[in-house]
Amino acid sequence: GQQVMQIPQYQHVQEGEDFTTYCNSSTTLSNIQWYKQRPGGHPVFLIQLVKSGEVKKQKRLTFQFGEAKKNSSLHITATQTTDVGTYFCAGCSNYQLIWGAGTKLIIKP
Amino acid sequence: EPEVTQTPSHQVTQMGQEVILRCVPISNHLYFYWYRQILGQKVEFLVSFYNNEISEKSEIFDDQFSVERPDGSNFTLKIRSTKLEDSAMYFCASSTGQGIYEQYFGPGTRLTVT
Numbered sequence: 001g002q003q004v005m006q007i008p009q010y011q012h013v014q015e016g017e018d019f020t021t022y023c024n025s026s027t028t029l030s031n032i033q034w035y036k037q038r039p040g041g042h043p044v045f046l047i048q049l050v051k052s053g054e055v056k057k058q059k060r061l062t063f064q065f066g067e068a069k070k071n072s073s074l075h076i077t078a079t080q081t082t083d084v085g086t087y088f089c090a091g092c093s094n095y096q097l098i099w100g101a102g103t104k105l106i107i108k109p
Numbered sequence: 110e111p112e113v114t115q116t117p118s119h120q121v122t123q124m125g126q127e128v129i130l131r132c133v134p135i136s137n138h139l140y141f142y143w144y145r146q147i148l149g150q151k152v153e154f155l156v157s158f159y160n161n162e163i164s165e166k167s168e169i170f171d172d173q174f175s176v177e178r179p180d181g182s183n184f185t186l187k188i189r190s191t192k193l194e195d196s197a198m199y200f201c202a203s204s205t206g207q208g209i210y211e212q213y214f215g216p217g218t219r220l221t222v223t
Contacts, residue, residue, distance in 0.1 A: 045211040
C-alpha cells in the first residue's frame with residue numbers, strides 16, 4: 001500500500017542548533033501537510049504544500065515540497081525549547097492523508 | 110476559536126468490554142476522522158466519515174470498530190470486546206473538506222484496557 005516514510009525517528013540537538021526531518025512517499029502526492037504534536041498534546045496543523053518545488057517559511061521553520069511531489073522536508077533554524085515535540089508529515093493521495101511516523105525533536109539539556 | 114472536543118479524557122475498561130468514545134467536531138465541518146496513537150508511536154488513521162457514512166477506513170478498522178453520528182453534533186467510535194492492544198490515545202479530527210483541507214484534532218481520549 002501507499003506509504004510515507006519519515007526520518008529520522010529522533011533527533012537530539014543542542015538548543016540553537018538546526019533540525020531537519022524528511023518525508024518520502026512511494027507515490028506522487030497531491031499535497032503534503034505538516035503537523036506538530038507537543039508532548040502530551042494532540043497534532044496541530046502547521047502548513048500545507050501543494051505545488052511542485054514549493055517552499056514556505058514560518059519564522060524559523062522552512063518547508064519544502066519536492067519537484068516530483070514525492071518528498072518533503074521541514075527545517076528548523078536555531079532550535080528553541082518551544083520547538084520540542086514530534087513533527088509529522090501527512091501526504092495526500094486519493095483524498096486520503098497518509099501519515100509519516102514522525103520525528104521527535106529533543107533538546108539536549 | 111472553535112475546537113474539537115472529546116470525552117472522556119481517560120477511559121479504563123476491562124478486556125472484553127465495549128467502550129464508546131465521543132467527539133463533538135467543529136460545527137460547520139463535514140468530514141470526521143478517528144485516529145489511534147499507541148504511546149510514543151505514530152498516528153494511525155482508522156476511519157473517515159462523510160455524509161453519514163464511512164468514506165475511507167484502514168486495515169486496523171475491522172469488525173471490532175464502528176462509528177456513528179447519532180445526532181447533529183456527536184461523532185462516536187465504538188470498540189467492541191476490547192483487547193489489551195487497543196490501549197492507546199484515540200484522536201478525533203474534523204475538516205471542512207477532504208484531502209487538501211487541514212484537520213483539526215481534539216485533545217484525545219486515553220483508553221486503557223486492563
